[in-house]
Amino acid sequence: MELLENPLRAHPKLAPNAPYPSTDAGRVAELLNKCPRAAQTPLVAAEGLAPVSAFWIKDERSRMGLGSFKALGAAYVIARQANDITENPDSSTLTGRTFVTASAGNHGMSVAVGARLFGAKSVVYISATVPEVFGAKLRALGADVVREGSDYAASMAAAMQASKDNGWTLLSDSSWDGYTDLPHTLMEGYVQMAAEAVTQCPEPPTHIFLQAGVGGLAGAAAAYMRQAWGEAPQIIVVEPTSAPALQKSIEARKCVFADGPDSVMGRLDCKEPSLIALNGLARDANVILTLDDDEVTPVLSRLATQDLATTASGGAGVAAAMNGDVQAALNITKDARILCILSEVAD
Secondary structure, three states: OEEEEOOOOOOOOOOOOOOOOOOOHHHHHHHHOOOOOOOOOOEEEOOOOOOOOEEEEEEOOOHHHOOEHHHHOHHHHHHHHHHHHOOOOOOOOOOOOEEEEEOOOHHHHHHHHHHHHOOOEEEEEEOOOOOHHHHHHHHHOOOEEEEOOOOHHHHHHHHHHHHHHHOOEEOOOOOEOOEOHHHHHHHHHHHHHHHHHHHHOOOOOOEEEEEOOOOHHHHHHHHHHHHHHOOOOEEEEEEEOOOOHHHHHHHHOOOOOOOOOOOOOHHHOOOOOOHHHHHHHHHHOOEEEEEOHHHOHHHHHHHHHOOOOOOOOOOHHHHHHHOHHHHHHOOOOOOOEEEEEEOEOOO
16 A cells, blocks of 8 residues: 555646546436436445444446446447437437447446447457457447457557547547547546435545546546535545556656556556546545555455445445555544445446
């Protein structure tokens, strides 16, 4: 465990050409209310996971039948584009459009479902390290799957090239210089999750743990929760030790590439942060910490016994909150009220 207290909370945004995350929950809810599968996910009172007054887990495993919070991302972007064409979009609204992305997990499924709902096509690039079972899931949702590259960065480069060569719409869940509009809308979809948590918590938490890969979930949730609850809660961002992209970027005061070995937290194993998320978390997070794989995996069996089965990626924030060294470093006492997000189903 390595902990960094954020020195940048009073500083201007790190990426001046990228926006801060959206906090427009009303805009998101207005569109999602048109979707019959867009029900709230539960807030679970997880007794006994830590010696604290309250331990709440926002459980995203049932989100819109896709098994993760990512259902609120790419599919929301595509629905937003369809809704911009007509107030009553249907399965032919986006006929002729193709959305392309790279994915190592749930983002590709969200692209596939969103495209299929509105008549568009989807192409998802996956790297050599992505299990074939995931490729099969994508094909079942209607996506064309292309396996290219030795890692996620290589498959994303291939997706970017395909978008240029074919006139397709690149829909990434990260953002970089010159590519912020669609990721900004994508992160806006995640605000729904945070807005629900704010209304579901019986009282404001004192500590909020948010796991991060490129930072989309953490950036969106932190921005909305900071707006709703003010400065009182401590917001703690959790990354794999082998992929401390946000931590190293905040230390360097600029976006940096943080290379390292593969992590069992595969969907958090991102070596470069989203610029939008970096802007938001540099402003909103109190602490950025890293966890080793062996600090996360032992927690998974305990979660499973409480009907909270998830992956190492999905449970990283919970694992950090349960970690005794983390509790000591953050001075978490028996009066603390902790909020975490369980972000995906078990594989």
